[in-house]
Amino acid sequence: MAKHVTIRDISSALLRLGFKGPEARNGHIVFQHPATGTLVVLPKRGGNILAQARLAAVRLSIIGRNVATASEFDAALGASHARVA
Helix, strand or coil: CCCCCEHHHHHHHHHHCCCEEEEEECCEEEEECCCCCCEEEEECCCCCECCHHHHHHHHHHHHHCCCCCHHHHHHHHHHHHHHHC
16 A cells, blocks of 8 residues: 555545545545445545555455455555556
8 A cells, every 4th residue: 555645546546446426425525336335434635645544444444345356456546646646
């Protein structure tokens, strides 16, 4: 995983993985994966760096719910992160 990941980076990665959204709810950004129903909720702060614990939780949720493999998630995040950097 990349060291510094922004909300925009993870949002782009989620869209690459087939999530729909974003939808704003109570100061948060919500993404939903249509095939699995998996929800990812992020704080609504566009360019801020995402906490490592939250990034790890999102990654584990996506892998655990069979949305993507670890390598697919890392590739989607890497493509988003490289594009922004």
